[in-house]
Amino acid sequence: MRRFLEGPYAGVLALAILVAVLPLALPSLFYLRIAALIGIFALVVVGLNLLIGYAGQVSLGHAGFFGVGAYAVAIGPTYLGLPAWLALIAGAAIAGLIAFLVGRPILRLRGHYLAVATLGMGLLFAMVFANESAWTGGPDGMPVPHLDLFGFRMSGARTWYWISGVSLVIGAWVAANVIASPTGRALRAIHDSETAAQVLGIDVARYKLIAFVLSAVYAAVAGAYLAMFDGLVTPETAGFLRSIEFVTMAVLGGLGSTFGGIVGAALLVLLPQVLTVFQDYEHIALGLIMIVVMIFLPAGIVPSLAGLLRWRRS
């Protein structure tokens, strides 16, 4: 039991309880809507954490995969007559396939070079979404039809709270599974020493690619959710700033901590709402908070606080 509580699944269980109980504590649909947004962004960050936090490979282009999911649920039903759920699955599969094809060559790069290459990849996606007006509606974007499941229409903050919440729990569970498996050990080994990992028989290129594809699929599913929740998709959904936002969430919450990623996502969705009281100075306040957090909690919020707690106890 003790081992379980300290293991990777304790966080997943805590998350499941939180998701189940939270609606009781939220006073209005407005908060439920924000909670749904947090769930959607946290899903991306949980996937991205496998790549950045565990395998140690940075990506500044994951908004591209987010956009693939988002446009899939817009284009699929509108132009191809696909049901929305099938378009969502197709979007995730396409994002995974693109990640597989693009990842092979660019994951050979390391550090800053990989960052710049993934940045370029993200910009390419954004350019396609903005320019292929016949399919994507160009810079103005396009409306996204509702998701119908089992004859029910999935719309409104409450429904999407549950969809994103349950998906996040499943996503965190899958991530915990990966981390506790030989695949997860291989990813973490690559992060610390690629040379040693290779010498022990790990096919480094293959495992980096696995993390890249997995994180792309997480991003695409979340992108599809956001598009269906909003009922609209624009190139900004998949823009450069979105990619930066994802990485910031992961770093702020704590790399290599699934729960940290969720906290990071929550913070970056909540703060702009809370900081509106500063009006014109909103962005300055946001920037300052981020700087202060990184200075005083350099490993990210969750790992730093957990470390502090352990230190206090011993």
Add this chain to the structure above:
Amino acid sequence: MSMLAVEGLGITFGGVTALADVSFEVKPAEIFAIIGPNGAGKTTLFNVISGLYPPRQGRVRLNGEDVTGLPPDRLARRGLSRTFQNLQVFFRMTVAENIMVGRHLHERRNVLAHLFTLPSVLAQNRATRAKAENLLAFVDLSDLADRTAGSLPYGALRRLEIARALATEPKLLLLDEPAAGCNPVETEEIDNVIQKIAASGVAVVLVEHDMKLVMKISHRIHVLDRGRTIAQGSAADVRNNEQVIAAYLGRHGQREAARAQD
């Protein structure tokens, strides 16, 4: 049949010859030491044999098969493992997890099963962990199993690397300065561990500066100087070889040493 055969190996870096025409063979259960002054090319030789650098000339054979230029992970599948002079421990993982990574090739690597943690994955994790605990006992690190590797003292990290390399079940083990930075007690422990490994049938190739350790446990010694072989033989042969003494002490030092002995 030799476990490792190196034939006429040569490599240059930007016009500088780091290795030239190095040849030797190592048999199973043998402890084969490579020594030489700093910059002799010992670590470079290890890096070529273990696939980190492709050689310019020559061949490397493992168990009779030509493996020249194969990447390290392919060589690991054929039974080669190694440790590093500048430790390459997975510092953020626990001690036990470090060894578990070494079991990678012996685990089923079906990613889909890993995504959903099928019962087989859990059973396998337990088996891998048990194997890791055995190896930790072998190098006397059992009580540190769940510590983060980064928090271990230096001598323990050396033994951790050896245990991790053993986890792959190698037939050929390259140890790059396994006793570097260790105190006499730790060196003694490492020396015991190496002899036990060789006794189990593994061919061990050793690069080491601690001459007492080398002379004591090596069956044969190969001496490099500036990338070339200058001697090979038993501890006694090498100790009395003029060229070896010259390489280590220099012509001048040799005269000094001779005078000191008078």
